[in-house]
Structure formats: C-alpha cells, structure tokens
Amino acid sequence: MEMFKNILIIRFSSIGDIVLTSPLLRILRKSFPDSNIDFLIRKEYSELVKFNPNVNNIIEFDTLEGLRGLYNIANQIKSKRYDLVLDLHNNWRSNYIKYFSKAKFYTINKRVLKRFFLIKFKIDLFKEYISVVDKYIETIKFLNVKNDNNGLDLFYPDNLSVNFHQKFKDLALENYNLLIGVAPSAKHYTKIWPAQKYIELLSNILQQFNAFVFMFGSKNEADYINMITKAVIEHTNKNSILNMAGKLSLLETAAVLDRCNLMITNDTGLMHIAAARKRKVVAIFGSTVRQFGFFPHGTENIVVENNNLKCRPCTHIGRNRCPEKHFKCMQDITVDKVFNAFKNILNIK
Known part of the structure; x- marks a missing residue:
C-alpha cells in the first residue's frame, strides 16, 4: 500500500455532508x-469534527474573510506539504485549494450527469442507492479499502452528558416511556412537511403514548418551531414537549438525541446527526430522493415519501417554492402514514 504521512480532507459544509465523512476518516486512520x-x-x-480522534488538526475557513481568507x-x-488531498466538496474553492497544494489529489464523483437527467x-x-458515504470512500479506492459498514461517527466530550442531566433534571424524564426528537424544519421550503401535519402527528403521539418530545432546529427556525410547539400544547393540554431550537449547539443536540428512542425529521442535517448517534429515524422526504445518496445511514430507519409523482425529484438540495404550485410531494404524505411509520419502527402494534 502506498504510504501517505500528511493527508488533507476538504469538506467545507454542510451538517449532513460533514457527518457523512466520518467512515472515510475512520478507514483512513x-x-x-x-x-x-x-x-x-x-x-x-x-x-x-473537533472531537473526532481520527482527525489531527482542523483548518477553519471563515467565509466572512472572502477571497483573501481563501x-x-x-x-x-x-x-x-501534504502528500494526499481528498476533495470531498468539488467546488471552486476546493479546486483552488487542491491545485495550490501541489499534492496528489482525488476528488469525489458527485454523479452530476445522472443527477441532472433524473431532475x-x-x-x-x-x-x-449509493450513499454519499460510499462516494467519499471511492476517493481512496486506489488503496483497495472498502466501507467497514460500521455506520457514522459523531464525537462529543463527556461533560455534555453531565450538562444534559443538570439542564433537564426538572423535567423528570425518567417518568416517560418514550423520548422523541423532532426536527420539523429545514433550510428549503420543499423539504418541510407542513406545520399543521406535524401538529396533528405530535398531538396524536402525546395523547396515545406516555412520551416527551424535544423539538430541534436552528436559531433561524426557532419561531416557526415554537409555533408548532405551542399548538401541540394547546391541542393536548400537555406540557410534555419542549422547543430547543436555537438553544443547543450541534454537539449538544447530539447529546440530547442520545437519550431519545427515535428521531422524526425532514431530510436535513439533523437526520444525519441522529443516524450518527445510532438513533432510529423516521425521515420525511419531499422534493429530494434517496438516489442522491442522502438518507439515514447505518441505523434503523423508515423513509416516508410520495413515489407517485412525475415531477419528483425537482431538485437535489431543495427549493424555496414548489415549481408545480401544488406541493403534493409533501401535502400528500398523510399524518396516518407517518404515524404508522413511527409505530412500526418502535414495533408498536
């Protein structure tokens, strides 16, 4: 095997894409x-990647510094003087870096042409369905290595577990039979199952099960998720749901998810964090499809989607509006369908 003493991995963003690099890092180490x-x-x-033992050093790129920073x-x-550069992003920034490095490099094959024909x-x-994980690993196929099929990794320090107990001790979570994580938002509109459907689903769950729900999301999504949270409380007259959107770091979210029995989520970065922590996942897909390689990897999961539309997929990353103006990819996914997926993954009859 060819030896490389100094290796650089390039993946600038985003949450899911970065979490999906972890098997490659493990194999390289x-x-x-x-x-x-x-x-x-x-x-x-x-x-x-800060606490990943398979990474020696992190080089941070601040987009606010622009071209000078790059x-x-x-x-x-x-x-x-890197011996090997693995470009897992393949955009103009990563191309500039790898050519400037003067190192031997390999670049991810994104299947852009196949993606174009499908969309x-x-x-x-x-x-x-070829996971992005395997697309990343293809960059080192010259080493004759294969996916070890041990799923994703996401590491955080022990003190986050201690902080969890301190932060939520007043909730008496030990009195609940089920702890559920929910990520009801996303960056793009066509990846979001409608709020009213989430309200009905979570109301059904809380009325039929002794469950507590943690709502996850970014600071920008906090108001939207708070609207859903308040509506569920009003519908059920129960306070066993808590909006944590914008209040947790990504690793703190992972620490809370570790206490959950499952995650209900749209096709978003938190779906991959849940998979990395080996949580069961019910994922709701709208305008995107699994052929693009982004789906819950290495954990028990059910993907709920509408496969009866000729217009789907219309994008590989999501859109801010439905180009057909009917949004059937999400509107036609019923609450009962997701509720049944929730029960099936937990083996509830």
Missing part, C-alpha cells in the same frame, strides 16, 4: 495509524 490527517472546513461547522489558507496548506428528464440512471 486504520490504514495510516501514524499519519497526520487534517480537515479543512467552514468555521461554523468545525465542532462536528488565499491565506491556500498558502498555509502549501506550506504543510430534468426524470430518467433514472442510478442503478442503486
């Missing part, structure tokens, strides 16, 4: 236990 493995990442996502990072990387002409050239 096993193949090169004494090598230096660095990770180039956008500053706001660096906590996702130029400075390129000089820094050139000075480190534009609804011609499916994908022979199977």
Whole structure:
C-alpha cells in the first residue's frame, strides 16, 4: 500500500455532508495509524469534527474573510506539504485549494450527469442507492479499502452528558416511556412537511403514548418551531414537549438525541446527526430522493415519501417554492402514514 504521512480532507459544509465523512476518516486512520490527517472546513461547522480522534488538526475557513481568507489558507496548506488531498466538496474553492497544494489529489464523483437527467428528464440512471458515504470512500479506492459498514461517527466530550442531566433534571424524564426528537424544519421550503401535519402527528403521539418530545432546529427556525410547539400544547393540554431550537449547539443536540428512542425529521442535517448517534429515524422526504445518496445511514430507519409523482425529484438540495404550485410531494404524505411509520419502527402494534 502506498504510504501517505500528511493527508488533507476538504469538506467545507454542510451538517449532513460533514457527518457523512466520518467512515472515510475512520478507514483512513486504520490504514495510516501514524499519519497526520487534517480537515479543512467552514468555521461554523468545525465542532462536528473537533472531537473526532481520527482527525489531527482542523483548518477553519471563515467565509466572512472572502477571497483573501481563501488565499491565506491556500498558502498555509502549501506550506504543510501534504502528500494526499481528498476533495470531498468539488467546488471552486476546493479546486483552488487542491491545485495550490501541489499534492496528489482525488476528488469525489458527485454523479452530476445522472443527477441532472433524473431532475430534468426524470430518467433514472442510478442503478442503486449509493450513499454519499460510499462516494467519499471511492476517493481512496486506489488503496483497495472498502466501507467497514460500521455506520457514522459523531464525537462529543463527556461533560455534555453531565450538562444534559443538570439542564433537564426538572423535567423528570425518567417518568416517560418514550423520548422523541423532532426536527420539523429545514433550510428549503420543499423539504418541510407542513406545520399543521406535524401538529396533528405530535398531538396524536402525546395523547396515545406516555412520551416527551424535544423539538430541534436552528436559531433561524426557532419561531416557526415554537409555533408548532405551542399548538401541540394547546391541542393536548400537555406540557410534555419542549422547543430547543436555537438553544443547543450541534454537539449538544447530539447529546440530547442520545437519550431519545427515535428521531422524526425532514431530510436535513439533523437526520444525519441522529443516524450518527445510532438513533432510529423516521425521515420525511419531499422534493429530494434517496438516489442522491442522502438518507439515514447505518441505523434503523423508515423513509416516508410520495413515489407517485412525475415531477419528483425537482431538485437535489431543495427549493424555496414548489415549481408545480401544488406541493403534493409533501401535502400528500398523510399524518396516518407517518404515524404508522413511527409505530412500526418502535414495533408498536
């Protein structure tokens, strides 16, 4: 096997894409236990790899620094004289960095042409669902290594577990039979199952089960999620639901998810965090499809989706509006369908 002493991984964003790099990092560390493995990442996502024992150093890119910041990072990387660069992003920034590095490099094959044919002409050239995890691992196929099928990793310090007990001790969570995580929002509109459906689903769950629900999301999503939370409380007259949107870091979210029996989520980054912590996942897919490689990886899951539409998929990342103006990919997914998926994954008759 060819030896590499100094390795750089490039993946700037976003949450899910970065979490999905963890099997590659694990395989690289096993193949090169004494090598230096660095990770180039956008500053706001660096906590996702900060405690990963398979990473030696994190190089943070601050987008606020613009081209000058990118130029400075390129000089820094050139000075480190990497033997191998793995470009898992394949955009103009990563191309600039890897060419500037003067190192041997390999780049992810995103299947852009197949993706284009599926979105534009609804011609499916994908022979199977290939996870982004395996697309990342393809960059080191010259090493004759394979996916170890041990799922995703996401590491956080022990003190977050202690903080969990301190923060939520007044909730008496030990009195509930089920702890459920819910991520009801997303960056793009066409990835969001409607709020009213979440309200009905969570009301049904709280009325029929002795359950407590944690609502997760970003600071920008806090008001939207708070609206859902308040509506569920009003419908059920129960306070066993708590909006944590914007109040937790990504690793704190992972620590709370560790106490949950399952996660109900749209196709979003928190879905991958739940999978990395080996939680059961019920994922609701709208405008996106599993052929793109983004689905709950390495954990028990049920993907709920509408496969009866000729217009789907209309995008690989999500849209801010439905181009057909009917939004049937989400509107036609009934509360009963998701509720049944919830019961099935928990083996509830």
